Amino acid sequence: MTTTVRNLQAQNGAGTGTGTGTAHPTGEAGIGTAPGTNAGPDAGPATARPAAPGTASAVPALGGVAVTRVAGLPAAFCPRPAERTTALLDEHADAQAALDELRPRVEDALYALVPVLDAAGDGATSLRRKVLAARRAAHRLAPFGWDETTGARVAAHADEETREALARWQALTSARQATATALDAALADDRAAAEETLTAALEAPGFADSLALATPDWVRYGNTRRPRKRQRALRTLYSYTVRAAAKTSPFARLTTVGVPGRGHAGHAVHQVSATLALTALYALARAPETAPLLRYRPAPVRPATARTGPGEPARSLMLHPEYVATGGVTWRNDHVVEAGAAADWARALARAGDDGSLGHASVLRTLGGADPFRRFHRLLDTGVLSPLAPWQRGEDAMRVLLDLTSHLELPEPPRTPEDAPGPGRSGLDVVRELRALEGEREAMTDDRRTTAVRAVPGAASKAAPEAAGPPADGPRRRAAAVSRVRELGRGWARAAGWDRFEPTEVWYEDAACDLRLPPVLDDAETAADLRRLGEALRPRLFRSHLYDELVRRFVADHGSGGTCEDVLGFAMRCGTETDRDPGMERAVRLDLAAREDPAERAWLPVGPSSASPSAALLVQHIAARPYGPQRPEGAGGPRLVVNQFNPGTGGLLTRFKGLLGDDFADALRGHVRRLWPHAAHHHELVLWTECGTAQAQSAGLLPPLTLPGELDGPGALDLTEVRLVHDPGQDTLTLLAPDGLPLAAAYTGLVPTHLFPKFARFLAILSDPWVNGSPLSDYRMPFQLPREPDRVTALERQTLTTPGDGGEGDGGAGGVVTRRAQWIVPVGHLPLLGADATDADAVAAADAFRRRHGMPRELFAYLLPANGGMSPDHDRKPLWIRLDSAVSLDVLAHWITPDTGHLRLVEALPAHHQHPLHDADGERRAAEHAVLLHWADGEENR
Structure with a gap:
């Protein structure tokens, strides 16, 4: 069901997932009063209603929080x-x-010569x-294939115009x-x-080290001398190099x-x-040796119905966890x-436990x-029983496990491969490998400046750089360590x-740039x-029908005002x-229909537990002129392109709070709290x-509201401790x-909420019930077949304008680009010639193709599934290509x-020469x- 809902939810629009914002503003009275100094614990929640269209509320406030994502390599790579x-x-095209x-004219002239020659x-x-x-x-635009004698004999039978x-023709074909x-x-x-440029990229600071995390086997074995494998290795290097130089995606x-x-x-x-x-x-x-060191939690069990009628059997539901890595x-x-x-x-295990968990002996x-x-x-x-993670949010999980097992004495390690533990490895084998993993950390650590995850919650989180000496042959050493740790993880998974x-991800890393960034x-x-x-986006931010469905189900279970x-x-x-x-x-279908006109x-x-309307915008500047107040007035052309809404x-942004320091975290925390101006308590969900490293990095901004299986943290509030109420008036x-x-x-968190399991999806809808149906961004997934596939x-390129009738675009004449020019191309129409074609043939065919369809030379390519919709095989990073490059065409x-x-071929905007940011070189x-x-709106009432 999750896949079906995801496909339906994301169609026909920009953005990822069900909502890019939230809503509730003017602070109109709902049931009770807004919480404040005079609001007692029995005061009802205030309900906020967004201001009507046409008011100043359609103009957004900038959150005061922004992050710039900087390509790891210069565009010149x-x-x-x-x-x-x-x-x-x-010249060839001319x-x-x-x-x-x-x-x-030539065909007609030659045709006319035939009866002359017959006579x-x-x-x-x-x-x-x-x-x-x-x-x-x-007819094929090919040379005649005549020698000089044949040409002279033909000319003898032709008139002057035909000879000319x-x-x-012969001069042009020659x-x-x-x-x-x-x-x-x-x-x-x-x-x-x-090839020289791509190889030189490996010398750029940090690039090869990053490849060691992304593709360790390539770093270890990619420099082969065998031609076929060398070309394959070069294609891999091309893909990562152009991603690092042209596509900003933090890794x-x-x-x-x-x-x-x-x-x-x-x-x-x-x-x-x-x-x-x-x-x-x-x-x-x-493992029997180590299981007693842990605590365990039974799976939650709840009645299948809110009320059981007379004579009805009591049925129960269980929350069953299943871990997936892909x-x-x-x-x-x-x-x-x-x-x-x-x-x-x-239930028996829950009764035997204390605070929802119990020790191994009690189990x-x-x-x-x-x-x-x-x-x-x-x-x-x-899944009826699960081990409870002994670490909290923000702690180093591996070091917690090491501390937990530090008192165990280990036997001598096996001396021969035959004695090595197999899939049935013991708990002491796992402990030995945990200790060995500590030795791999140094090899996997970035060879520049690093800040490890803090070991104790509440410790100073400012990311102060520490000097780290570069290891000998650092990238290969790092790649070998990553491969060894992957093998450890695979063995633990089997155990x-x-x-x-x-588990392919074994080491997580985010890095700050080494530049002073211009203000945005x-x-x-x-x-x-x-x-x-x-202002143009706001009328397309609308309350999801999934929120309506949630309210309907609540009233059916607990009654109006329940x-x-x-x-x-x-x-x-x-x-x-x-x-x-x-x-x-039905709610998802209604959301899709409402995108056209909410x-x-x-x-x-919405209630005070739901956020105000908001959106994250991913935009790029186009270097028609430099940053700063020295810009010349009246310069035309596009200056900003909208890549995506979130x-x-x-x-x-929360995953970067430890990297970018306390000031950034405080600003982000303030933004989040401003989105819930009528809530008295702010927690993170x-x-x-x-299990998810990016999710773990994103946690810790606020005290957690914990669901079953989630890590504890300072100020945590369990979901079982809260109540949900209905306001019948609103x-x-x-x-x-x-x-x-x-x-x-x-x-x-970072993962879009439409990927949540269904029970948690409804909680996310309650938190942020808004769908961004705006078409004003370049993101177009999932793919829908055009009318003539x-x-x-x-x-054509579309831009934002402010015409008097409130329209959203003018066909490309404005300064804010909301859709790049793009071409949907059936694979069979691509001029990709066979292996026997020369580079000149391949590039000339691609050049003729792009001229025929009005494409620029520099593009981004997206793969689209044959039948439309979404596919994991096609939801990958776009590939930067040049249609006048044999190397690009080969990679494509x-x-x-x-x-x-x-x-989907999309114009590269900004192109390589249009990026306004310059590095130190x-x-x-x-x-x-x-x-x-x-x-x-209504923030002033807090």
């Missing part, structure tokens, strides 16, 4: 052809166009065949052939230069980050991945299923039987009983553009696994903190803290997957700004 190649392609224009007698028969062959060649046309020969030589030089030092207006020293934060710690935890839990990302898929007999075991005592440890294994395997679990929000023109964009004392139980009933969920599916839905009220509640829902005051549960479809041909139906760097907007 994107390999480009020489100017000579461009000139030769122009000759081709001239031949195209001349072809009808000339038998001596002209062979000449007649050569003339007919020449006519067929002319034939001579012109010139074109000479150009093709020169082009082959130029492209060979380009290929050599591209180690492939893309770094910083705060606009501040200088940064290039420091990094890093940690062993949460996934690795989780696999070690479960491996320890299954593509370097790990999450916990919590299924709400019928409990059956397992409910009795879970075995409760299970009883002839072999309680075997029963214990079975309950672990079925935990997870036969198909592959302080630039008056940029701020004006962002406010104008926000109170729910067991929020987890209500969420589990909402999220029960079924073949279909008609109510949820109308009054954009201004519906939820504005801070989750896009972050899932998968025990038909909204509000979470109440134990003191009876409104509680905000802000989702500040078998033809190349061109979509191998990058396309067999089930790709179309490519004066080289241009791609930079993308993540800016938070909010419409926090």
Whole structure:
């Protein structure tokens, strides 16, 4: 069901997931008064309603929080052809166009010669065949293939006009052939230069170290001398180099980050991945030597219905955790299923526990039987029982496990491979490997400046750089360590009983740039553009129908104006696994329909537990002029391009709070609190903190509201301690803290909420009930087939304007680009020639293709599935390409997957020469700004 909902939810719009904002502003009275100094614990929640369209509330406030994502390599590392190649392609295109224009005249002239040669007698028969062959060649724009004698004999039978046309054709085809020969030589030089450029990138600070994390096997074995493998290795290097130079997507030092207006020293934060710690935890839990060191929690069990009628059997639901690792990302898929007999075991374990958990001895005592440890294994395997992570948010999980097992004495390690532990390794084997992992940390640590995850919550979190000496052959050493640790993780997963679990992410790293970044929000023109964009966006931010469905289900369970004392139980009933969920599916379809014209839905009220409307904007500047107040007035052309919208509640940025320092974290915390102006308590709702490293890094901004399986932390409040109430006047829902005051549960994680398990999805909808249906960004996923899918479809550039009628675009004439020019191309239409084609043939065909469709030379390519929709195989980073580069075309041909139906080719805007940011060496760097907007009407009432 999650996949179906995800597909439906994301269609027809920009952004990722169900909401990019939130809502509630003017502070109108709901039930009771807004919490304040005179509000007692019994005061009801205030309900906020956004101001009506046309008021000043449509103009957003800039959140005061922004992050600049900086390319890890200069744009010059994107390999480009020489100017000579461009000139030769122009010559080739001119000759081709001239031949195209001349072809009808030549074909007619040759056709007219045939009867003349027939009349000339038998001596002209062979000449007649050569003339007919020449006519067929002319149809293909090819040379006649005549020698000098044949040409003279034909000319003897032709009139002056025909002789001139034939001579012109032969001159043009000869010139074109000479150009093709020169082009082959130029492209060979380009290929050599591209390989030199790509190899030089490995010397750039931090790039090879980052490749050691992303593709350790390539770093270890990529420099092969065998031609086929060398070309494959070069294609891999191309993909990572152009990503680091042109596509800003934070990963180690492939893309770094910083705060606009501040200088940064290039420091990094890093940690062993949460996934690795989780696999070690479960491996320890299954071993008799180490299982007693841990505590365990039974799976939550709740009634399947809020009320059981007379004579109805009492059914129970269980929250069953299942860990999934794919593509370097790990999450916990919590299924709400019928409990059956397992409910009795879970309840018995819960009764034996203390504060929701119990020790190993209590578990075995409760299970009883002839072999309680075997029963214990079975309950672990079925998810009825889970080990409780002994670390808290912000702690170094591996060091906590090391401290927990430090008192254990280990036997001598095996001396021969035959004695080494296999899949049935003992707990002491796992402990030995944990200790060995400590020795790998130094090898995996960034060889520049680093800041490790703090070991104690509340310790100083400012990321002060520390000097670290570069190891000998650092990238290979790091890659070898990553590979060894991956093997450890794979072994622990097998020891935990997870036969198909592959933890590929073993080391997490984020890095700051080493530049002083120009201000973004302080630039008056940029701020004006962002406010104008926000004003156009706001009417498309509307309350989700999923929120309506949540309210409907609450009223059905608890009545209008009712109170729910067991929020987890209500969420589990909402999220029960079924073949279909008609109510949820209908809500998703209505959301899709509402994107076209939300109308009054954009201004519906929500309770104080739901945030104000907000959005995160990812934008890039275009270097028509430099940063700063010295810009010349009246310069035309695009100056800003809108890449994507995201939820504005801070989750896009929270992972960087430890990296960018306390001031940044305080500003972000203030932004999050401003989004809930009528809540008395502010907590964070972050899932998968025990298994997902990026999610764990995103946690810790606020005290946590914890769900089953999540890590504890300072000031934590369990979901079982809160209540949910209904306001019949506004038909909204509000979470109440134990003191009876409104509680905000802000989702500040990185993973989009539409990927949540269904029971948690409803809690996320309560937190942020707003859908961003605006088309004003360049992001277009999932892919929908065009009306004529078998033809190349061109979509023109669109920009934001402010016409008097409130329109949203003018076909590309404005300064804020909301959609780049792009072309949807069926794979069969791509001019990708076979392996036998020369570089000149391949590049000339691609150049003719781009000229025919009006494409620029520099593009980004996106893979699109054959039948539309979304596909994990196609949801990958775009590939920067040049259609006049043989190297690019070769990489593109191998990058396309067999089930790709179309490519989306998008103009590179800004192009390589249009990035306004320069590094210390004066080289241009791609930079993308993540800016938070909010419409926090009523904030003054806090």
